[in-house]
Amino acid sequence: MNIEEFRAYCLSKKAVSESFPFDDTTLVMKVLDKMFALANLDGDLSINLKCNPEKALELREQYPAVQAGYHMNKKHWNTIIIDGSLPDSLIKEWIDDSYNLVVSKMSKKQRESIFL
Secondary structure (H helix, E strand, C coil): CCHHHHHHHHHCCCCEEEECCCCCCEEEEEECCEEEEEEECCCCCEEEEECCHHHHHHHHHHCCCEEECCCCCCCCEEEEECCCCCCHHHHHHHHHHHHHHHHHCCCHHHHHHHHC
16 A cells, blocks of 8 residues: 555545644544544655554554554554555555544534535
């Protein structure tokens, strides 16, 4: 997966926007106003995704390219190094999980605004 594939996949989801709120090298993907994915564009590509805390630990143990979230709450975020060691389908599954986790924490009114 490259940055354009990452962007296209994230933007294909409902109510997603992209921005650079922190600096010129950190692309942030939001559903409504909540972050669900970040990409580091400075150097080697890595992405941060929100994750269930138990699953986050499990993924870190299972995959060397998955690490505790860099500059994020390490309990809820993983950093995935995009180095070719993980299939795109697995990365997309984790993007889906992150998106769904963030949406599930929204109010009923916000969720309805996304899916109506």
